[in-house]
Amino acid sequence: AQKITQTQPGMFVQEKEAVTLDCTYDTSDPSYGLFWYKQPSSGEMIFLIYQGSYDQQNATEGRYSLNFQKARKSANLVISASQLGDSAMYFCAMREVDSGGGADGLTFGKGTHLIIQP
Amino acid sequence: DGGITQSPKYLFRKEGQNVTLSCEQNLNHDAMYWYRQDPGQGLRLIYYSQIVNDFQKGDIAEGYSVSREKKESFPLTVTSAQKNPTAFYLCASSLAPAFNSPLHFGNGTRLTVT
Secondary structure (H helix, E strand, O other): OOOEEOOOOEEEEEOOOOEEEOOEEOOOOOOEEEEEEEEOOOOOOEEEEEEEOOOOOOOEEOOEEEEEEOOOOEEEEEEOOOOHHHOEEEEEEEEEEOOOOOEOOOEEOOOEEEEEEO | OOOEEEEOOEEEEOOOOOEEEEEEEOOOOOEEEEEEEOOOOOEEEEEEEEEOOEEEEOOOOOOEEEOOOEOOEOOEEEOOOOOOOOEEEEEEEEOOOOOOOOOEEOOOEEEEEO
């Protein structure tokens, strides 16, 4: 079973509208972290926002917010007032605790290609 | 400025040759990672290292090897045993190998093997 599922391969949105990118995850660990990354066409991965499994409030970073619904295992990214520069691939990722009490790398979803139209 | 440097940006090799991708970080991060990305796909973990002189296999380690002799450096060798080596390779680091520690990525190396 996939650990991270992003069901929207592509999205077209008008500039200045809000955008919600969906992400569901699968884990039985009580301790985990959820992350969103942006990948422009140039290829670099840009860290956007983090939500911890124990966090009571939804994370926010500027125009980015994370709609965390723990019971549904959902961690959707909301971008307010979209801009042309927001056009990129967006990846949801999860980090779990490993057997040694640390953590291995991130597990990524397949991504959503967001295109902002003027 | 602190960051992660991957070199070169583009790399071309003939089939059957081993090739080593460089990754250097000056963030003083303990943990380092190598990921592979194929077109239209997410990232898959190849190898990771939580501390110097120690590393673990990720999900797709076959045909790859790594070393971690210095905290700053985590080179990846793509061997001739890797059946489909053409891909985009991303190196990353995190302050600690902890579930709340984000990964920071380099700009990637695009490897083409013909």
